[in-house]
Amino acid sequence: MSLTADPGTISAPSETSVSARRRHYAEFYGLAPLPADFGVVLGNCQAESLRTVMDAEGRRFVRVPAVHEMTAEDAERLHEVVRSAHSVVTQPVRDDYHGLPLGTRQVAAATDGRVLTLPPVRFGGLYPFQASIRIPAFEESLPIVDYHDVRTLAATAGIPVASALPPDAVRAIGQSSLEVLRTREALTDVAVSDLFDEVTADHVRTVNHPGNAIWLPLGVRVLGVLGLGGGVTDPGRPLLNAVHAPLLPEVVDAWSLADQPRDHWIVDGAEIDDAEVRAAHTDWYASHPGLVVAAVGRLTDLLAVWRDA
Structure with a gap:
């Protein structure tokens, strides 16, 4: 399944908001050095939650923007970053998503690291309306x-x-x-x-x-598939x-x-x-x-x- 963008009114961001965003993703934007050894988790808002529970000292997963927020500059930088990553964990993204080379196959072609896919999670049983x-x-x-x-x-x-x-x-x-x-x-x-x-x-x-009842065991599962130990980060x-x-x-x-x-x-x-x-x-x-x-x-x-x- 391809990701679908979150809609919203797009306006020109202020210099302050741009600076805050770049600081939030400091390693991605090169404001801080990339770790010597790291992975990337790519997708929508769910990707950041998974990254959070897998990231740890000595087992880094670099924070990157959600794909529906990425600009052409971000897409170019993503290809540079994943080139050095040991793994890319990603939700399936269609080729040329938002007119940018953000598709799973396109990102996979930019890295020699392992590419691991997992589905976006939806469950209607708690909110059937x-x-x-x-x-x-x-x-x-x-x-x-x-x-x-x-x-x-x-x-x-x-x-x-x-x-x-x-x-x-x-x-x-x-x-x-x-x-x-x-x-x-x-x-x-x-x-x-x-x-x-x-x-x-x-x-x-x-x-x-999804809440922590999903993210913590899913993080354990993904780390196991990647062969990375140490347990998840609560x-x-x-x-x-x-x-x-x-x-x-x-x-x-x-x-x-x-x-x-x-x-x-x-x-x-x-x-x-x-x-x-x-x-x-x-x-x-x-x-x-x-x-x-x-x-x-x-x-x-x-x-x-x-x-x-």
Whole structure:
């Protein structure tokens, strides 16, 4: 599967923001020397979480920008950096991604190091109402949180759906997302789906933001495949923690979670009522009817579960 860019309004960055970004990726941009021996983890926001748990003193993995943020200058620099890397761990990226030579095959051709692929991780079983999709014709992001709620989408489109799902339907959505993950991982080098054999609330914060319950064992697995020892680095903080979706009662029931249901979002530490989010999205959909039609077409299977519940 190819990565899909995160949309957003692109504006000219200030000199201060450019400088801060370059300092954040100091080794990548040559503001600090590259380690004598290092690897690279490449992909979307998930790649940085994996890099964080694998990076350690004496076992370095250099921080690089996410591929959807890379410029032509960054792509050129990436090819220079991976030339010296002992390994490149990467999510599959299509050739000429964003018109730049960032494809997995293109990056692999630039290095003599080992190239290891693993799939992007998505799991719908904890947030069965939620979808993260990108429709190229619509670049603008949803307000507050950039995730579609099929209940809100269905109401806008006039499609009758249930207000809640039975636990078996929640588990079915989870299994469906794991089937997709297994299909993707069959084309890569590292398996991930079995890490969901037992589900906890820490497995994913949103459908596409896994938590430490994934990153720590996955880091152990990737290091083992690379033949690198020493154990993973526990960051001492939750990874991909900026956004937490509501946790429905039927989800807690379906997976026998130890957590209490939560009817609000948590965004950068602040609680936001789900009703506020859904109202903002309803207004936004009203001014973007073409996207509603396209999104309904993309989410047919998920809508069918809610319609038939």
